[in-house]
Amino acid sequence: xxxxxxxSKFLSEFLEGLKEKIDLVHDSTAMLDFDLPSPKEIYNxxxxxxxxxxxxxxxxxxxxxxxxKRLMIYRDSGxxxxxxxxxxxxLGPTGTGKTxxxxxxxxxxxxxxxxxxxxxxxxxxxxGKDVETMIDGLISAAGQSFEAAGTGIIFIxxxxxxxKRFNGNKQRDVGGEGVQQALLKLMExxxxxxxxxxxxxxxxFQVDTTNILFIVGGAFVGLEENIAKRLKVGPTTNIGVNxxxxxxxxxxxxxxxxxxxxxxxYGFIPELIGRIPLIAALRQxxxxxxxxxxxxxxxxxxxxxxxxxxxxQLELKFGEDSLQSIAELAxxxxxxxxxxxxxxxxxxxDSMFELKGITVTSDDVKKIQSSLERDSQD
Numbered sequence: 596x597x598x599x600x601x602x603s604k605f606l607s608e609f610l611e612g613l614k615e616k617i618d619l620v621h622d623s624t625a626m627l628d629f630d631l632p633s634p635k636e637i638y639n640x641x642x643x644x645x646x647x648x649x650x651x652x653x654x655x656x657x658x659x660x661x662x663x664k665r666l667m668i669y670r671d672s673g674x675x676x677x678x679x680x681x682x683x684x685x686l687g688p689t690g691t692g693k694t695x696x697x698x699x700x701x702x703x704x705x706x707x708x709x710x711x712x713x714x715x716x717x718x719x720x721x722x723g724k725d726v727e728t729m730i731d732g733l734i735s736a737a738g739q740s741f742e743a744a745g746t747g748i749i750f751i752x753x754x755x756x757x758x759k760r761f762n763g764n765k766q767r768d769v770g771g772e773g774v775q776q777a778l779l780k781l782m783e784x785x786x787x788x789x790x791x792x793x794x795x796x797x798x799x800f801q802v803d804t805t806n807i808l809f810i811v812g813g814a815f816v817g818l819e820e821n822i823a824k825r826l827k828v829g830p831t832t833n834i835g836v837n838x839x840x841x842x843x844x845x846x847x848x849x850x851x852x853x854x855x856x857x858x859x860x861y862g863f864i865p866e867l868i869g870r871i872p873l874i875a876a877l878r879q880x881x882x883x884x885x886x887x888x889x890x891x892x893x894x895x896x897x898x899x900x901x902x903x904x905x906x907x908q909l910e911l912k913f914g915e916d917s918l919q920s921i922a923e924l925a926x927x928x929x930x931x932x933x934x935x936x937x938x939x940x941x942x943x944x945d946s947m948f949e950l951k952g953i954t955v956t957s958d959d960v961k962k963i964q965s966s967l968e969r970d971s972q973d
Contacts, residue, residue, distance in 0.1 A: 629663065629667070631660065631663050631664065631667065631704075632660075632703070632704070633660065634653075634656040634657045634660045635656070637655070637656035637659060637660060637700065637703060637704070638652050638653060638656040640699065640703045641655065641656065641696060641699055641700065641703075643892065643893050644695070644699050644892055644893050644894070645692045645695060645696055645699070645892070646692075646880070646884050646887045646888050646891075646892060647878065647880070647884055648691065648692055648696070648877050648878070650851070650875060650876065651685060651687075651692075651696065651875040651876070651877050652696065654683060654873055654874075654875035655683065655685075655696060655697075655700055655810075655875065656700075658681055658682075658683045658808075658873055659700055659704060659808065661681060662680055662681065662808045663704070663706075663746075665677075665678040665679075665680060666746060666806055669806075677805075680805075680806075680808065681872055681873055682782055682808065682809040682810065682811070682870055682871045682872075682873070683808075683809075683810045683811070683871065683873045683874075683875060684754070684810075684811050684812070684858070684871045684873065684874045684875070685810065685811070685812035685813075685874075685875045685876075685877060686812070686813065686814075686815050686818065686850045686853060686874065686875070686876045686877065687812070687814065687850065687876060687877030687878065687879075688814055688877075688879050688929070688931060689814055689929070689930065689931055689933070690880065690925070690929075690930050690931015690932050690933040690934060691877040691878065691879065691880055691931050691932070692877060692931075692932060693752070693812040693877060694710060694750065694752060694812070695932070697710070697748065697750040697810055697812075698710075700748070701747075701748050706743070706746060706747050706748060707733055707736040707737035707738075707740075707743050707744055707747035707748070708733075708736060708747060708748040708749070708750060709729060709732040709733040709735075709736045709747070709748075709749050709750070710750050710752060711728075711729045711732065711749060711750065711751045711752065712751075712752050712753055713751050713752065713753040713754050713755075713756045713757050713774075713811075713813070714753050714756050715728075716757055716774045716777075716778075725774075725777075727787055727788065727789065729749055729751075729781075730744070730749075730787045730789060730802050730804065731789055733747050733749055733807070734789065734802070741802060744802065744807075745802060745803060745806055745807065746806045746807070747807055747808075748807070748808045748809075748810060749807055749808070749809050749810070750809075750810045750811070750812065751778070751809065751810070751811045751812070752811075752812055752813070753812075753813055754811035754812055754813040755813030755814060755815040755816070755818075755861070756813070757771050757774045757775060757778075758771060758861050758862030758863055759771040759772050759775070759862040759863070759864075771862065772864060775863060775864050775867045776864070776867075778867060779864070779866055779867045779870060781804050781809070782804075782809045782867070782870040782871070783870060784803065784804055784805030784806075785803075785804055785805075786801040786802065786803050786804075787801065787802050787804060788800075788801055789801070789802055809870075809871070811871060815850075815861065817861075818850065818853065818857065818858075818861055819849040819850060821857060821860060821861065822849045822850070822852055822853060822857055823849055825857065826849075826852065848876065848878050850876035850877075850878070851876045851878075853874055853876060855868045855869075855872075855874070858874070879931075880926070880931050880932060881926075882919070882922045882923055882926055883922075885921075885922035885925055885926065885931075885932065885935065886918050886919065886922045888932050888935065889913075889918055889921065889922065889935060890913075890918065896935055896936055896939055897913050897918075897939075900939060900943060903947075904952065907950055909946075909950065909951065909952040910952040911943075911946075911952060911953060911954075911955075912953075912954040912955065913954075913955045914954060914955060914956050914957070916956060916957035917942075917955040917956050917957050917959060917960055919957070920957040920960035920961065921935060921938050921939065921942075921960055922935075924938055924960060924964055924967070925938060928967065937967070938960065938963070938967065941963040941966070941967060942955055942959050942960055942962075942963055943955070
């Protein structure tokens, strides 16, 4: 009886703590002390960590500001005026900073963020569990605070992987469309059932996704070619009697010219595209961009490793030629900024193992280049 009474008391306290705290409601404390920075302040913070990508940073800063301003309007109106939210799509090659931008955005706004992978949605035999997992992941990121989770951010990476594609029989992949339909409901605003273990009892309750900001991102391989055909530029242009072929400029950022129709043609249902009206394209990073990331942005990789060596009373230096070689290798491997750490780790492996100081040169980078290229091919 004592055990049962204890568990009953715990359950009662848990329920009281959750009472009407899933959504922004009258007695909820969600966003009471929320200090909303201006779009320029958000942009400047992102700019100190991510090189270039000005348009994407402006889109994210403005979208985040407007999203949380809508929630504040909802709260200040006595929970009567609810404005529609605007979700965001980010397009760009791997390693251009999509995930990093979202993480830094959430960090600056002090809201929870959950990074989901669309690949898991396509791999599952049913969709509901995956949707539940995304919301459950946001709750975990919020430290089990349902209030905070209800106004957090979900970033769905590899979003292009759920596009409907034609198979050999020229029929659409219905599985891809099923996933899109499930995400549509989630982004529009729905209630998701969540189960939690509380003491000796499993509880079910619902989370409203209406106030959650959704950001999706992907490389969208092949989309640039489709845009080039539409604009009639480049070597992929269809040649015909009335074709108007323009000179192709390889430096043209074709993704910047992406329209909702291009995304629909890529394999997405129009209803889902309508829930993601903002599109931000990120460009491929240059060698100069990668060197800047290595040395200039806040908490950059070279400073981190120098600090790591200093803690062992060792000296680490990076020669100018080594920085150039590291950036060129990352560009060659098409890994972008995320590949920089892998290269540095391999260059410094022996020195870190032997606990010896080192001045990194271009030759050190060349020594590990062949092994990294073999790994990428495996």
